Amino acid sequence: MSVDSEQPETGSGASHGLSSAALPPVGTAILEVRDIGKHYGNIIALSEITTSVRAGEVTCVLGDNGAGKSTFIKILAGAHQHSDGELIIDGVATTLGSPREALELGIATVYQDLSVVPLMPVWRNFFLGCELTKGVGPFRKLDVEQMKLITKSELAAMGIDLRDVDQPIGTLSGGERQCVAIARAVYFGARVLILDEPTAALGVKQSGVVLKYVAKARDRGLGVVFITHNPHHAYPVGDRFMLLRRGKSMGDFPKQEMTLEELTAMMAGGAELESLAHELEKTMGPDSEIAKTIKADSP
Amino acid sequence: MSVDSEQPETGSGASHGLSSAALPPVGTAILEVRDIGKHYGNIIALSEITTSVRAGEVTCVLGDNGAGKSTFIKILAGAHQHSDGELIIDGVATTLGSPREALELGIATVYQDLSVVPLMPVWRNFFLGCELTKGVGPFRKLDVEQMKLITKSELAAMGIDLRDVDQPIGTLSGGERQCVAIARAVYFGARVLILDEPTAALGVKQSGVVLKYVAKARDRGLGVVFITHNPHHAYPVGDRFMLLRRGKSMGDFPKQEMTLEELTAMMAGGAELESLAHELEKTMGPDSEIAKTIKADSP
C-alpha cells in the first residue's frame, strides 16, 4: 500500500490520449471563455463568466453548492453547450459538440457524477473509448491482459488496492469509483485536465495522491481546472482562483494576491461565516476544533 | 442565505418520523453489533465487527476507501442483511428485513449514494415514504402546499437556496442533492441518525451546518453514526471512533483516548503517510501547506 517514489511514473500519459498535440509553452491560454452563459429552460445556471485555462497552471474554481461550477466545467468538457458567450480553444472560437471532440483536443475530465457504466468491469470502464488493441485488420482485438494490468497498477498507485479489476464498477465503494475516474482522466489527459470535486469521497491518503497528480500534471505543462470545497486542497496546488456565486463570477485572483485564510473566507461566503462559528461555539463549546477553525477563518 | 440563530429550530423532528418511540437515557446502547460480517458472493466486505451506537453519543466510523464503512452502515439501516454475527436492537437480536423496518424503529439514514429518485420533484423526494396528508377516508390527499413549504425552509436552513422545489431532484447540483438527503434524514430521524459521508460534496458553510445538526441531534439524545474522511469534521463532534481497515475493525476508541493528530494519523494509515508527505514535499516544495499538514500528522 505504500506510495513511494520508486514506483513507475504514472499519470505521465501525454501519449495515451486521443490527441497527442504538442503542449504549448507554459502560460499560454489553451482554453478561454468570454461572457459565457448557460441556461436550462428558464433556469439560468451561469452567466457572463470570463476566464482562461493556461498551460502549466492550475485554475481552481470555487463556490458554494449550486453556484454553477459543474455547469461551467461541463461546458469546457463538451458535455453541455453554452447558451451565450464564446468558448475559445487555442485561439479559435468554437462550440464543442460532444465530449469526444473535447477528448480529441486533449481535454480529459473527471465529472462530479464520475461517468462510469455501473455494470461494466473496472478495466473496461478505465479504457472505455480509448481501448488498447492488438492484431491487425479484422482480427484486431482488445488487449485484455494489458488493460487489466494497467488498470490494476494505476489504481494501486493511488492507494486503491482492488481485489479484482473484473468486478463491475457499480459494486465498488464510492471512493474506489472516484479513484478509477481520476486515474483514467490522468492517464488520458493530454493538454487539459478538468477535475470536478475529485477528492470529495477520498480518504486522506488518496486525496494526497490526487493533489500530487495535479501538481505533476501542472509541472508537465498541462492546464488544470480543479474544483473543490476544501481550501486546504485548493490553496497548495492552485495558481489562480475563480470564485462563482449564484451563477456569476466574483472575480479571478492569482495566488499571489491571497492567503489561505482569505481563500477560506471567500469560499465560505464571508460575513455569514461568523454567525455560523458563533453558533457552533454555542453548541459544541468554545474549545471545539471546528468552531475555532471557522472562527479563525472568518474575517 | 444567512444561517443565524434566530431562524426556527429545524431538525428537531422526533415527531415527524415513522416511529415516535421514547428516547432511552443517554448512554444506553440502542444498536449493537457483535462479530457482524457481510460478504457479496465471494467478496468479503466486512468481518467480525463489534461496536454499539448509544443514545446521546456520536460514533464516528473511519477508514480508508473500500474499508467497508458503507457496508457497515447499510446493515444498520436495513438496506443489506448481514451474513454473520448478530445485530441487536434495543437488546433484541434481529435482522432488519428492509429499510422500512429500520425507519419504523426510528433509524434514519443518509446513504452515500443519497437514495433520491432523480425524476421526482425535490419536495416529493423529501417526503417520500412519510408523506403528509390531509382530509379523511377516500379523500385523504397529499398536503402539497405544506410539504413544499417545509422542504423549502428546511433546505434554506442548511444554506441551500432553491429556486423551485418542483424541480426534478436530478437537475440539482451534487451538493444541493446531498443537502436534501441530509435535511430529510434529520427531519425524520427519531432515535438514530446514520450519515454516510454527508459533507463530501458540501461547501464550507453547509458542512458547518451539518456538523451543527449532528451536535444538536446528539444533544437531543439521538444516537448518531457519522462517516467522514475529514478528521477536522470527525473530531469535534465524535464521542467514539471506530476504525475499519480492509473490512476488519482496528478498534473502537473513546474521544478521551486520542487527539486530533492521532486521529488523522490513524485515518491516513499511519506509517505510510510519511512517505507521501515526503513525496509531496518534493513536488510542491517543502513549504506547501498540504505537505506540512500531512507531515505534521504522521507520527
Added chain:
Amino acid sequence: MATATVGDERISQTSTLTKLMKRPEIGALVAAVVIFVFFAVTTEAFATASGASTWLRGASTIGIMAVAVALLMIGGEFDLSAGAMTGFTGLVVGVLTTEYGLNIWAAIFVSLALALMIGAINGILVMRTGLPSFIVTLGTFFVLQGIDLAGTKALIGQVAIQGMSNVPYYDQAKKIFGSSIDVNGSGAGGQIYASVFWWIGITAVATWVLLRTRTGNWIFAVGGQQTAARQIGVPVLKTKVGLFMTTAGAGWLVGMLLLFTTSTVQSNTGVGQEFIYIICAVVGGCLMTGGYGSAIGAAFGALIYGMVNQGIVYSGWDNNWLRAFLGVMLLGAVLLNEWVRKRAETAQ
C-alpha cells in the same frame, strides 16, 4: 433566505402557460387535437355525433387499459398478459353463465376474483424472483391464451361465447357495462357507450391517485429508482403488487365491457392488444424505463389511436395500407408530441 423566493435573478420569467406546458401529457393533447382537426376537415362522418360515437367507443376500452398500463409503466413494470386478460375474464363469465347456468353476478364476481389473483401472482413472481416483468407476464400471457382457447373449447365446444343475451339478468349487467345513451335523440348513431364513462372515470381516478395521494408518490418512486425508494422506506412490494392487480382489474373491467356491449367474446379476444396499450401509454408521455408519465396522457394516447384507426376507414384509403398509415400517423403524433414537449421544456 427569504429574498430568494420573489424575483430570483437566476430564473427567467415564466408564464403559467409554459408551466402547464411542462406536464408530460401536453404533447399527446396537442397531437390529439391536430389529428381530430385533420380528420374532421378531410372526412365527412368523422366529426358528426354518430362518427364520434364510433371512435370514442373504440378508444374507450383501449383507453381504460392504457391508463392502467400507464400506472404500471410509471411504476417501472410491464404487463403483457393485460390483453389476454380481457378475453379471459369475458370467457369466464360467458362459460359460467351460458354453460353452467351460474347467476350472472356471481360469475362476474368470480371472474374479478380470478383476475385479481392472477395480477397478484404476476406481481409476487416479479418481485420475489427478480425476473423482468416482461418475461414473467409473457409467461402468464401464454398460459392465459392457452386456457382461453383450450379451456373454452373443452367446456363449450367452440371458440366463442354464443347465446349470452338469453342468460337471466343479462339486462341488468348490460345496463352497467354495455348500455349506451343516445345523444341526439335519433336512434341511429350518436350514442355514448357505457365504456366511455368508465374510461373517463378511470382516468380521473388514476390521475388523482397519481398526483395527489401517497400511493401515487410511491408509484413514481418505485419506477424511478427502486433501490432508492426501498432505502427511503417506500413499501415497494405492496406498491408493485397493487399495480399488477390494478392492471388485472382493468382487464376484467374491459372484459365485462366487451362482453356486455357485443354480447360475445372469442378465445382470441385481446391477444396482441397488450402492445397497443403500451403504445398508447408511451404516446401519452410515459417513459419505457419507468418513473415518468401521466394517466391522462395515456388516455389521450388511446384517443389518438382510436381516432386514427377509425379516421383511416372514414378517409376511404385502401385498407391494405392501413398499417402503413397507422405507422406514419403514430410516428407523426409522437414526433409532434416530442417537439411540443421539448419546446415547453426549454421555454423561457
Added chain:
Amino acid sequence: MATATVGDERISQTSTLTKLMKRPEIGALVAAVVIFVFFAVTTEAFATASGASTWLRGASTIGIMAVAVALLMIGGEFDLSAGAMTGFTGLVVGVLTTEYGLNIWAAIFVSLALALMIGAINGILVMRTGLPSFIVTLGTFFVLQGIDLAGTKALIGQVAIQGMSNVPYYDQAKKIFGSSIDVNGSGAGGQIYASVFWWIGITAVATWVLLRTRTGNWIFAVGGQQTAARQIGVPVLKTKVGLFMTTAGAGWLVGMLLLFTTSTVQSNTGVGQEFIYIICAVVGGCLMTGGYGSAIGAAFGALIYGMVNQGIVYSGWDNNWLRAFLGVMLLGAVLLNEWVRKRAETAQ
C-alpha cells in the same frame, strides 16, 4: 501493493467453475440442457437425427435474429421492425425476380441495401429525436407491414410470392441460403440446413465482437449508461446506428434464408416475431434495460424456444394447450435460469 494480488484475505476461495458460472448465459445453457433431456427422455423422435434437424432448423432463423436483437438490447434499444423486416426483404427479392425478372443476385443486393437503409433510418430517428426506440421502430414496423401487404398486392396481385423456384440462378442462391446437408446419408430426416450454419457463425462473430473488440465495449457502454458513455468519449451515435443496421442486416439474412428454404414468403411473414426475438434474448440473460447480456445466451434462448415448440408437438399433448405449455415452459426455463445465476453469483 504487490501483496494484494495473491491470497487477498478479503476474497474467499473461488473455483474456475464458479467463475464460468457467472457468465450471463449460463442459466440459459442449463435450462436448454434440462429441456433437451426432458424431451429426449419423454418422446421418441426428439433426440433422433431427423428430430433434431427439425428443431434446429426452427431455432436457427429465430436464433439469428435473437442474437442481433440481443446486441441491440445490450446497446439499450429495441427494434420492433425486426420481424417485419424478414418478410420485407424476402418479398423484395421475390417481387423483383418473379415479376420484374431482375437478376437474382442483383435483387438480393437491392434488398440488403434497402434493409440497411431502413436500419440506419431507425437509428438516426431514435438518436436525433430522443424518442424511445420502442415507439420509433413500432412506426417502422407498421409502415413495413403496410408496404409488405399493399405493395406486394399492388405489384404482383397476390399476397405471397409464387413461382420463385423458376427464377434463373435460383439454385445458386439456394445453395447459400436454402440448402441442407444430410447427416446420416439416408435422405429422410437428419438434414442440417444452411440456416443452422449461418446461426452458429453469426453467434460466434457476435460473441467475438461483444467481448473482444472496441465496438463490443462501446455497445455495453451505450446500453449501460448512455450519458456516461458519451461523456467519456464513446461515439454513441455511430454505435447505436450501427446496431440498428446490424439488426436490419440480420433481418435481411433471415429473409433470404426463409425465401430460399421454403421458396416463398408471404406478406405477413415475420409479423409478431419481433417479440419472440426479444423473449429469446431475455431468456438468454439480456437485461431489458440494456448494458448486460450475451450473444451466445440469446442463441441458447432461441434454442430453448425452438426445442419447446417442437417438443410439445412430439409429446403429442393436446394442441389447443400449446400456448399454455409454451408459457409454463418459458417461465420454468427463466426461473431455472435465474436460480442458476443467483447461485452462481453468491457462490463462494
Added chain:
Amino acid sequence: ACSGTGKEDATKENSQDLTYAVITHSSSGDAFWDRVKSGAEKAGDDYGVKVEYSSDPDPAKQSQLIDGAVADKVDGIVVSMANPDGLEDSIKKAVAAGVPVVTINSGVDKFKQFGAITHIGQTETIAGEAVGERLKGEGYKNVVCVIQEAGNIGLEERCKAVGSTFGGKVSNLQVDGTDDSAVQATITSQLQTDKAIDVVLTLGGQYAIDAVGAVEQSGSKAKIATFDLSEDVIKNIQDDKILFAVDQQPYVQGFLGVTTLYLKDINGNDVGGGQPVNSGPAFITKENADAVLKFAANGTR
C-alpha cells in the same frame, strides 16, 4: 364461374355515386380474404360504385366498423358474420337506419333474423364437410388439420366440420402462420411423431407449400390437401404433390355481395329471393387444374 355478371349495366347514369362498405372478419394479409376483397373491388370498378373494404377479426372492432359505416352514410354493407352474436346489435342498427345489408361467407343461420337481404357464400362448415366426405371416400384414415392462427373461429370450424363427416381421426395442429419455416418444422415434427397420419390438410394455399416440404423432409407417405388456391398450389397438384384443393371461390363472395347490393339499388332486385346463395365449394384436382391455373396466377382464384 359467376364473375362478370352485370358488367354491361354499369353505365355511369345508373351508379348514382353509390358507396358500399365491405366489412369482414379477416386478419390482415389473409390470402382467402384478399380474394374476397379483389372480387368486391372488381365489382365496384365494373359497376362504377365505390367499395370501401375494412376488416377486423375481433367482433367488437368489427361491429365498430359497421357502426362507423352507418355513420358514414354508406348505401349498403356487405358483412361476414363469423360471430353472429357479436354483430347482432350493429347489423340490426344498420338495418334500422335503412342501410341494406348483405351477409357473406358465414352467418347463414342468422342473416334473416338480423334483417339482411340475403346471404352469399358458403359457410366454413359446408366446405369442411365436403372435404371430410371426399377424404373418407378416398379411404384415408388419419387427418391432421393445420391451423395457422390460434383461436380463429373460421379455421376452427373448418377442422371441426371435416371431422363431422370424415369418420376417421382428425387432429388439430397449431402453427405460427407468420413463420413459414416454423410451419414446416412443426408439420415435420408432427409427421415424425405420428406415423399413422395419412393426410395433411392445410387451411390456406400458402401452408400447403410448407406441408409439401415437410412431407418430403419427414419421409412420410402422407398426402396433402388444402383449402384455397395459389399458383404454386396448382403446380403442385399438377405434379401430384397435392391431392386436391378446395376452392371456396372467395372472389365470388366479394363480387356477388356487391352485385346484390347494386342490383337492389338500381333495380330493386332481391337476389336469392330471401334464400342464401351458395358460392362454392369447388374441388381442384389434377383433372381441372389447368383450367384454373391462369386465374390463380392473377390472384383471383
